[in-house]
Amino acid sequence: MSEPILCVEGLRVAFDHPLGKVQAVDDVGFALSPGERFGLAGESGSGKSTLALAILRMIKPPGRIAAGEVWLAGQRLADLDDEGIRAVRLAGIALVPQGSMNSLNPVLRIGRQIADTLADHGLRLGRTEQERRIKALLADVGLPQTVSRMYPHELSGGMKQRACIAIAISLRPKVIIADEPTSALDVVVQRQVMATLARVQQDLGAAVILIGHDMGLMAQFVDRLAVMYAGRLVEVAPIAEIITKPRHPYTRALIAALPSLERRGALAGIPGLAPLLRDLPPGCAFHPRCPQATDRCRIEKPMARDIAGAQVACHVA
Amino acid sequence: MWRDPVVPLIEAVDVTKRFAGGLGREGTLALAGLSLAIHAEKPSIIAVVGESGSGKTTLARLLLGLAEPSRGEIRYRGTNLRALDRDGRRAFRHDVQAVFQDPYGVYNPFYRIDHVLTTPLRRFRLAGSRAEARQLIGEALRSVGLQPEEILGRFPHQRVMVARALLLQPKLIVADEPVSMVDASLRATILGSLRELTDEHGISVLYITHDLATAYQVSDAILVLYRAHLVEAGDVGRVVTAPRHPYTQLLVSAIPRAHLAREWLAQEEDSRRNGVTPTAAGCCFAERCPLAMPACVAGPPGLYRIQPRRAVACVQYQDHPTLPRGNPGEVLCD
Numbered sequence: 001m002s003e004p005i006l007c008v009e010g011l012r013v014a015f016d017h018p019l020g021k022v023q024a025v026d027d028v029g030f031a032l033s034p035g036e037r038f039g040l041a042g043e044s045g046s047g048k049s050t051l052a053l054a055i056l057r058m059i060k061p062p063g064r065i066a067a068g069e070v071w072l073a074g075q076r077l078a079d080l081d082d083e084g085i086r087a088v089r090l091a092g093i094a095l096v097p098q099g100s101m102n103s104l105n106p107v108l109r110i111g112r113q114i115a116d117t118l119a120d121h122g123l124r125l126g127r128t129e130q131e132r133r134i135k136a137l138l139a140d141v142g143l144p145q146t147v148s149r150m151y152p153h154e155l156s157g158g159m160k161q162r163a164c165i166a167i168a169i170s171l172r173p174k175v176i177i178a179d180e181p182t183s184a185l186d187v188v189v190q191r192q193v194m195a196t197l198a199r200v201q202q203d204l205g206a207a208v209i210l211i212g213h214d215m216g217l218m219a220q221f222v223d224r225l226a227v228m229y230a231g232r233l234v235e236v237a238p239i240a241e242i243i244t245k246p247r248h249p250y251t252r253a254l255i256a257a258l259p260s261l262e263r264r265g266a267l268a269g270i271p272g273l274a275p276l277l278r279d280l281p282p283g284c285a286f287h288p289r290c291p292q293a294t295d296r297c298r299i300e301k302p303m304a305r306d307i308a309g310a311q312v313a314c315h316v317a
Numbered sequence: 318m319w320r321d322p323v324v325p326l327i328e329a330v331d332v333t334k335r336f337a338g339g340l341g342r343e344g345t346l347a348l349a350g351l352s353l354a355i356h357a358e359k360p361s362i363i364a365v366v367g368e369s370g371s372g373k374t375t376l377a378r379l380l381l382g383l384a385e386p387s388r389g390e391i392r393y394r395g396t397n398l399r400a401l402d403r404d405g406r407r408a409f410r411h412d413v414q415a416v417f418q419d420p421y422g423v424y425n426p427f428y429r430i431d432h433v434l435t436t437p438l439r440r441f442r443l444a445g446s447r448a449e450a451r452q453l454i455g456e457a458l459r460s461v462g463l464q465p466e467e468i469l470g471r472f473p474h475q476r477v478m479v480a481r482a483l484l485l486q487p488k489l490i491v492a493d494e495p496v497s498m499v500d501a502s503l504r505a506t507i508l509g510s511l512r513e514l515t516d517e518h519g520i521s522v523l524y525i526t527h528d529l530a531t532a533y534q535v536s537d538a539i540l541v542l543y544r545a546h547l548v549e550a551g552d553v554g555r556v557v558t559a560p561r562h563p564y565t566q567l568l569v570s571a572i573p574r575a576h577l578a579r580e581w582l583a584q585e586e587d588s589r590r591n592g593v594t595p596t597a598a599g600c601c602f603a604e605r606c607p608l609a610m611p612a613c614v615a616g617p618p619g620l621y622r623i624q625p626r627r628a629v630a631c632v633q634y635q636d637h638p639t640l641p642r643g644n645p646g647e648v649l650c651d
Contacts, residue, residue, distance in 0.1 A: 043500045157369075186368035186527060187571040195585040213501060216573035220581035243577055257501035258575055259530035261557060267534040269505030 003074075004031035005207050006055075006093070006175050011068030013047075013054045013231075022278045024050045024063065026231040032175065032207045037198075039222035039239070040211045041254065043274045047231040048211045049098060052177045056093055057085050073174060090121055094173035098180045098211075101160035104152040110138075110163050111148030117167050137166040140203065141196050158189035162196055169200050176201060179211040194221055215258045219243050227251045230275055230285035237310030247310055247317040249290045284315065292316045324395040326357035326488050326521070327380060327413060331643065332389035334375050348372040348379070349545040349601075350389065352644035355523070357412075357488045360515045362522040363649060364532035364553060366568075367542035373525045376542075377493045380523065381415050411441055414482040416475070418494035423478065433481050434458075441485060457484040460518075461510045475499055479510050483518065490514060493525040508535045529568055533557040538626075538649040541565050544601045547620070550645035551627030561629045564602045600632070608633065622648060 013025035025047045032038050040048050053059050055070050057077060070077045072092050077085060089095070097103070105113055111134045118125065118133065125133065134148050141162040152160055161181060168176055178197060182190040198221070201208050210222055218225050219239060226236040227248060235248040246252045256268040272289040275281060284302050287293040296315050304313040334348040349372075355363070367373045378384040379391055382398050390397045393409045401409060417423060424433060434454045437443070444450035457480040458464070475495060482490045492511060496504045512535050514520040524536050532539055532553060539553040541562065549562040560566045573581050595604040599614035606613065612632045620642050621634040628640055628648045640646060 187529075188368065188567060191571045191573075191581065191585045195582050198582055214573065216575045219575040219577075220573040220579055240577055243575055254501065255575055257505055259504075259528070259534045261530050261533060261569070261572060261574065264534060264554065267505045267508060267531070269503060269509070270501070273503075274500070 002033055004071075005034045005036075005073055006032040007069075007071040008055060009069045009071075011051070011054055011070065012066040013050050013059055013063055014066040015063045017062065017278060020278050023066075023280075024231050024277060025054055028068070028228075028231075028233055030226055030233065030236060032209070034174070034207055035202070035205050036224065037201070037208045037210065037222045039218040039225040040209055040228060041213055041215060041218055041225060042228035043213060043270075045274050045277070046228045047277075048228055049179055050231075051228070052095060052097075052179055052209065052211060055177065056089055056095055058089075058095075087121070090117070090168070090173060091171040092173060093175040093177060094168040094171070096164055096168045096176065096178045096181050098183070100164045100179075100181075101157060101184070104160060104163065106152055109149055109151055110155070113163075114148075114167055114170060117170055121171055123171075133170075137170055138163075140169065140200050141166045142192075142199075156189070157185050158193055161185065161193050165193075165197055165200060169204060169206075172204055173206055175207045175209065177209045177211070180213075181210075182217070183212070190217075213254075215255050227254065230280055231277060232285070232313060233304065233311070234286065234313045235310060236304075237312075241308075241310050245310075247307055247312045248314045249292050249316070250286050253289075284313075323356065323358060325354040325392070326394065327355050328392045328395075329353045329376070329380060329386075330389050330392060332376075332379055332386040332391065334372070334379060334384065335387045346545045347375040348386075350643040351376065351542075351547055352389075352641070352646070353540070353649075354646070355489055355521055356650075357521070359650065360519045360521045361538060361650075362511065362515050362524055362536040364524045364526060364536035364539045365542060366526055366529055366532050366539060368527060368568075370544060371542040372545040373527075373542055374493055377415075377491050377523065377525050381413060381491055382409065407441075411485055412488040414485055414487040414490045416478045416482055416490060416492040416495045418497055430477065433477065434484060437481065437485055443485070453484060454480075457481070460513070462506060475503070475507050476510065479507065479514070483514060483520075486518070487520060489521045489523065491523045491525070494527070495524075496531065497527070504531070511535055529557060530572055540645065540649070541568070546601045547630055547643050547645065548602065549627070549629050551624070551648050555624065555627055561623060561627070561634070562602075562631050563606045563608055567605075600630075617642065620644070 009029045011025055011028045015022040015024055028051055042048055054065055059065055114134050114137060115130055135145050138145060138147055143159060143162050182193050185193060222239050225239050225242045226233045229250050235251045242251060246255055253270040257270055259267050270289060275285055281288055283299045284297045287297040294316060302313045302315045304311045307317060329352055331350050331352050332348060333350050336345045336347055338344040365373045365376060379386055396405060435450060438450050444453055460483060461476045461480045463476055496507050508531055511522050515522055526532055536553050539556050540547060541549040543564045549556055549565045560569050570584055593603050593609040593614060596614045598616055600618045603609045603613040618630045618632045620628050620630045620640040621637040622628050622640050623634050623637045626648055628645045
């Protein structure tokens, strides 16, 4: 295996809250190879988006990074000053945040918004060169040149999301983090956007972290999947392993909760509710909802261990 | 197959809804001549599936009396909604209940949560006393899997809305995207309680959704809409497992499956341009259809009954018996 492009080690994000400390990301570690597509799945509130922000050092008070390190291409991000980390954002790691297609500036043309991004990251280009770059970026994401002169309201949801991807790849990042990039889109458009993301990612050789909860989308897109529950990674394995042999009971529940198109009456929920992060149950956080929980699960927090190429944090797996 | 002449509980008769355009702009066609009858004596779940802009929410609003059709009419037990007298209107409000997409938006923040449960009881004078009201609320909450004490804490809003609908013992619940804002874990529970409403309480459900997979899981019959037009209708099992309209086929193939075979992205080809110039008169799907031919832009496709329980609006099937356009009729019934 090649040198990892992104390394996350023992990352913890804590929020100080009057009712006690909330551990939103708890001892998370993983490594990404260049060009790898990595998925991060879990229910809302599991810490997926917080983890993405923590990687980019974008956690705002009262949240803070309590421990852990992030390395990008051999560079420890904690060593960078504010200017340095600003340079890493977009140029090193690009984030397509959740709902980003609605954060385009409604009164600026798309071309201008791309130009602003380039200028903001210190790229001083001549007018012709800038035009050329914008056109190339729009072509990369499959948008017609005319989009450059259009305002966000003139674009459909899928086109806006592609415009966001164009901005994300404008500085040729090594890692693209896409947080639920298609959650507001119809299925047909979702596939177009994901195909666009796959293509630009391959062209750039960039690694992708796809955040979401749709196990079908994960199965079709990522190479490796991490399943997150209550701030911890409970299973990390190649996607084929996850689909054929999910080891953690929570992973199994997530897959079972996906409505099947083959078998009717096979719709299963996950019993109970996701736990409150400030009031986690002792032992394994999933034990109150787990059909296989034993006494040990109620007392002892399971540590991740290797089972045939998968890392699983479960006593009974 | 001739059905008994019992008047449907609620019926859309060739309804068209067009939203006016402002300042000389062209209006938007939201629903184009759709007919649909829901019979009270045969409770079932009918799914209405389509992408955004397909007209599915417009249909829900029309059936609930929240919007008025531009043409055609909505009838409650045979009477046009507009012509209902006070008692008729009250009976309609009682018989037809709604569950909306955003479970958080329906609560008035100035009231406690139980307000949404006690108000309908009072309005329709369903409980003789406070104790009886409490008992009815308790039963309704328990039947959606909630404990009455639970609802003051961290409660699943959408299940309370289902309980509220159940409390009134309506004949029809119009559920507009009831699970699009809830997590996978809760989704199954809520859909399961919709199924129970039908199977155990005899309440029909019109399940409006963009999600073909959940429609397949809970409903009996399905209508697929595309840009205001009915494209395919019938038994949900047939329509989803073997779609016949090119649009339904596209919709089914676009759902990412949790399979080892990764054909999903490879199948993506830009289907938005096939060289066909759409016409207002022609098939609504012509410009994206891989099978488009001259006949598709010449005029609107008829609705053809290709199987006893399936109708498709596509010229490919013009050798089959024709149904009135936009009216699947008994194709939706067992």
